[in-house]
Amino acid sequence: MAEYEEPPEVHWVDEQAGPVVRPYAVTRGRARPVTGKFDLTSQVCTVRTVSSQDIGLGPEHLAIVTLCGRRLSVAEVAAHLDLPLGTVRVLLGDLLERQLVRVFEPRPAPVLTDDSVFEQVINGLRAL
Amino acid sequence: MGYAHSDGADQTGTTGELMPTAVKILIAGGFGVGKTTLVGAVSETRPLRTEELLTEEGVSVDDLSGVEAKTTTTVAMDFGRISINEELVLYLFGTPGQDRFWFVWDELALGALGAVILADTRRLADCFPSVDYFEKHGTPFVVAVNCFEGARQHRLDEVTQALNLDPGVPVMLCDARSRESGKAVLIAVLEHAMRSHRAMSPATAG
Numbered sequence: 001m002a003e004y005e006e007p008p009e010v011h012w013v014d015e016q017a018g019p020v021v022r023p024y025a026v027t028r029g030r031a032r033p034v035t036g037k038f039d040l041t042s043q044v045c046t047v048r049t050v051s052s053q054d055i056g057l058g059p060e061h062l063a064i065v066t067l068c069g070r071r072l073s074v075a076e077v078a079a080h081l082d083l084p085l086g087t088v089r090v091l092l093g094d095l096l097e098r099q100l101v102r103v104f105e106p107r108p109a110p111v112l113t114d115d116s117v118f119e120q121v122i123n124g125l126r127a128l
Numbered sequence: 129m130g131y132a133h134s135d136g137a138d139q140t141g142t143t144g145e146l147m148p149t150a151v152k153i154l155i156a157g158g159f160g161v162g163k164t165t166l167v168g169a170v171s172e173t174r175p176l177r178t179e180e181l182l183t184e185e186g187v188s189v190d191d192l193s194g195v196e197a198k199t200t201t202t203v204a205m206d207f208g209r210i211s212i213n214e215e216l217v218l219y220l221f222g223t224p225g226q227d228r229f230w231f232v233w234d235e236l237a238l239g240a241l242g243a244v245i246l247a248d249t250r251r252l253a254d255c256f257p258s259v260d261y262f263e264k265h266g267t268p269f270v271v272a273v274n275c276f277e278g279a280r281q282h283r284l285d286e287v288t289q290a291l292n293l294d295p296g297v298p299v300m301l302c303d304a305r306s307r308e309s310g311k312a313v314l315i316a317v318l319e320h321a322m323r324s325h326r327a328m329s330p331a332t333a334g
């Protein structure tokens with residue numbers, strides 16, 4: 001196996017892209033969640049407290065459990081933890097596998113026979 | 129003790145809890161055109177920011193088997209939320225308008241109700257990638273001309289012409305800093321999307 005080379009700390013690609021980062025330190029190298037899909041707008045909700053039987057959880061997992069006492073989207077979880085989305089998806093997969101959280105998938109694109117969602121959102125915006 | 133519930137999945141959603149769902153609208157447009165400003169003006173909180181890891185070729189890191197840090201970069205998305213009611217949340221995603229971020233666009237555009245393309249009349253060409261993308265993917269969109277200096281001197285039909293838009297695509301003026309103006313733009317997208325949706329639907333008689 002090749003020697004692992006420490007990547008440079010920060011390397012600016014250009015002003016549009018952020019710095020190159022070392023991905024997945026938090027997930028111990030895993031790029032994919034063990035379970036779940038986790039759309040940006042999937043809603044995550046904590047359903048039970050962490051117990052001593054829940055082994056293998058890091059501080060970021062615990063932070064998500066606390067954060068999602070109130071229902072939040074995957075994107076919001078990532079923003080609040082200041083972690084990349086891919087990383088957060090892996091952590092959420094761990095929590096879903098342990099049934100610490102529930103995930104509500106986003107509403108699918110409206111099917112042809114149902115356009116009530118447009119009206120709901122329009123009326124909601126007008127009422128703001 | 130006693131706080132380890134084996135029936136954790138049944139703790140919520142038991143009696144009468146509404147199924148929470150989310151919908152989204154994309155805010156696209158060129159660099160510095162006011163995307164984040166618009167998201168902030170209409171959202172219930174300040175814009176949040178999240179990042180996605182990409183390879184330099186713009187591919188999702190999730191799609192790679194051998195992930196190496198040197199091949200990755202990040203792309204940032206700004207987003208905001210508007211709670212429509214107990215069961216429905218609207219998310220607004222400000223999307224980077226660069227071709228190299230197509231992968232992010234694909235994820236964002238999937239299931240989106242519609243899109244706003246913010247335009248600055250001094251740099252209309254910046255809109256082309258967004259217009260092309262939404263046309264190709266069938267995402268209903270409106271063009272909102274942000275009222276920077278000089279925007280009002282342009283006629284909206286000139287914008288339609290310059291961007292070679294389908295005549296049915298709404299073009300409107302907006303002030304990305306104004307909540308009322310932002311709301312009007314969002315309502316315009318939704319009405320346009322609803323019309324497009326009904327036009328495709330076989331069973332609508334008014």
Ligand SMILES: Nc1nc2c(ncn2[C@@H]2O[C@H](COP(=O)(O)OP(=O)(O)OP(=O)(O)O)[C@@H](O)[C@H]2O)c(=O)[nH]1
Pocket residue numbers: 157158159160161162163164165166222274275276277302303304305
């Ligand atoms: N005069 C005027 N200035 C505006 C308006 N909208 C935004 N701005 C300003 O334009 C600048 C860029 O706005 P942003 O909202 O950051 O633009 P953006 O599209 O998110 O920019 P990037 O994410 O960097 O591509 C900010 O300084 C805003 O305050 C507007 O309607 N009128």
Ligand SMILES: [Mg+2]
Pocket residue numbers: 163164165206222
């Ligand atoms: Mg921005």
